[in-house]
Amino acid sequence: MVKIKNKKFNAEMQIRAIELLNGSLHLPAAPNTAIATFNFNIGIESKVDAPNKLVFVIVHVEIKNDDYSLVLGALSVSCIFEIVNFDEVIKIEENGTLIIQQPLIETLNSISISTTRGVMFSTFKGTFLHGAVLPIIDPKQFQTGSHKVEK
Amino acid sequence: MNKTTKARKYNSSKLQELLDEVTPLEMEQTKVKMQLAVRIEDCMKAKGWNKSQFAVKVGKHPSEITKWFSGTQNFTTDVLTQIASALGIEIAALYGKKDIQVIYRKEIVVKTVAPQTMFIITTPVNQSSGNYDSFPWKSQGNKTAITNYYSA
Numbered sequence: 001m002v003k004i005k006n007k008k009f010n011a012e013m014q015i016r017a018i019e020l021l022n023g024s025l026h027l028p029a030a031p032n033t034a035i036a037t038f039n040f041n042i043g044i045e046s047k048v049d050a051p052n053k054l055v056f057v058i059v060h061v062e063i064k065n066d067d068y069s070l071v072l073g074a075l076s077v078s079c080i081f082e083i084v085n086f087d088e089v090i091k092i093e094e095n096g097t098l099i100i101q102q103p104l105i106e107t108l109n110s111i112s113i114s115t116t117r118g119v120m121f122s123t124f125k126g127t128f129l130h131g132a133v134l135p136i137i138d139p140k141q142f143q144t145g146s147h148k149v150e151k
Numbered sequence: 152m153n154k155t156t157k158a159r160k161y162n163s164s165k166l167q168e169l170l171d172e173v174t175p176l177e178m179e180q181t182k183v184k185m186q187l188a189v190r191i192e193d194c195m196k197a198k199g200w201n202k203s204q205f206a207v208k209v210g211k212h213p214s215e216i217t218k219w220f221s222g223t224q225n226f227t228t229d230v231l232t233q234i235a236s237a238l239g240i241e242i243a244a245l246y247g248k249k250d251i252q253v254i255y256r257k258e259i260v261v262k263t264v265a266p267q268t269m270f271i272i273t274t275p276v277n278q279s280s281g282n283y284d285s286f287p288w289k290s291q292g293n294k295t296a297i298t299n300y301y302s303a
Contacts, residue, residue: 039262046255056251098254105255135263142257 009101012084016054018115021076023123028070037066038132044109044142048098053086057112061120063132073129077119079112106139113137183246185222190245192220194238208237 028035043060056078063073083089091099117134124130195205202220206213210233218224226234228242235242 037262039260042259042261044255044257044259045253047251048254049251055254098252100254109255109257133263135261137259137261141259 009089009104010085011089011104011107013081014084015079015111016082017078017080018119019078019080020119020123021058021078023073023075025073025124025127025129026071027128028065028072035065035072035128035131038072038129039064039066039068040132040134042113042134042137044112046100046105046108048090048100050086050090050092050098053083055081055083055090055108057081057108059112059116061116061134063129073124073132075116075120075123077112077116079108079115081108081111102143106142109142110137110139181222184224184226187226187245188220188222188224191234191238194240194245198238205237209233 041062041064043062045058045060047056047058048054049056057080058076058078060076061074062071063075064071089101089104093099113134120132120134124132195202198205200208202216203213206216209216219226231242231245235245
C-alpha cells in the first residue's frame with residue numbers, strides 16, 4: 001500500500017493485479033534486416049469499478065516499423081489498482097458521471113506504462129523486438145480536454 | 152537448409168457449408184445464451200455455492216441447473232428474475248453489464264531508435280574458467296551488461 005500525496009490529490013492505492021492480456025510477434029519477411037527504428041502506437045483505456053474501488057488501466061501497444069507499413073508486434077497489459085480512499089479521490093455525481101482528477105489519471109497511466117514497458121521487455125527479449133523498448137512518455141501527453149466521461 | 156514451420160490451414164467444405172447455414176442472428180442468439188450460462192455459473196461460484204446448493208436456492212432440481220449451464224437453455228424472464236433474485240443481483244448483471252465505466256481513453260504515438268547493443272542479457276557465470284564451454288549462454292561472447300560498468 002502506498003500513499004501518494006500531491007497538491008491536488010491524496011490517494012492511497014495498491015496494485016491488485018497485472019495481467020498480460022495478449023502478446024504477438026509478426027516476423028518480417030526479411031528477419032535478418034536489422035530494424036533500427038520502431039514506432040509505438042499506444043492506447044490507454046481506464047475503467048472504474050466503483051463498487052469494488054478498482055481502477056483498470058489497460059495499455060495496448062502496437063509496434064510498427066519505420067514507415068508504419070508493418071505491424072511487428074503487439075502487447076496489451078492490464079494494471080488493476082485498488083484505490084483505498086476511492087470516495088475521496090473519485091467523485092460520482094447523481095447522474096452517474098465520474099469525476100477523476102487529472103493528476104491521478106496521470107499517475108496511474110505512468111505506473112501502467114512503466115509496468116507495460118517491463119512486461120514488454122520480458123516478453124520480447126531474445127526476439128527481433130529485443131531492442132524495442134517503450135520510450136519514456138511525458139505525462140503531459142496523457143492530458144485530455146475534459147476530466148468527465150459520461151456514463 | 153532452413154526449415155520453416157507454418158500453421159496448417161484447415162479447409163473443409165462440409166464445415167463451411169454448416170457455417171454458411173447459420174445466420175448472423177442465430178450466431179448472436181447462441182452467443183448470448185452461452186454468455187448468460189457462463190455469467191450465471193460465475194455468479195454462483197462467486198457466492199461459493201455448488202450446483203446442488205444453487206438448485207436449492209432457486210427451487211430446481213440439480214439436473215435443471217446442469218442444463219442451464221450447458222448454454223442451450225432459452226431462459227424466460229421469470230426464470231431469469233428468479234435466478235437474479237437468488238443471486239442477489241439485478242437481471243442486467245446477468246447479461247454481463249457490470250458497474251464499470253470507461254473514464255479515460257487516449258492514443259499516443261511515440262518513436263524510438265533502437266540501439267543495437269544497448270540491452271544485453273548476461274549470465275553471472277565466469278566464462279573464462281574454461282569449464283563452461285558447452286554452456287548455452289556462452290553465445291553472449293564477450294558482451295557485458297552495461298550495469299556492470301557502474302558496479303562498485
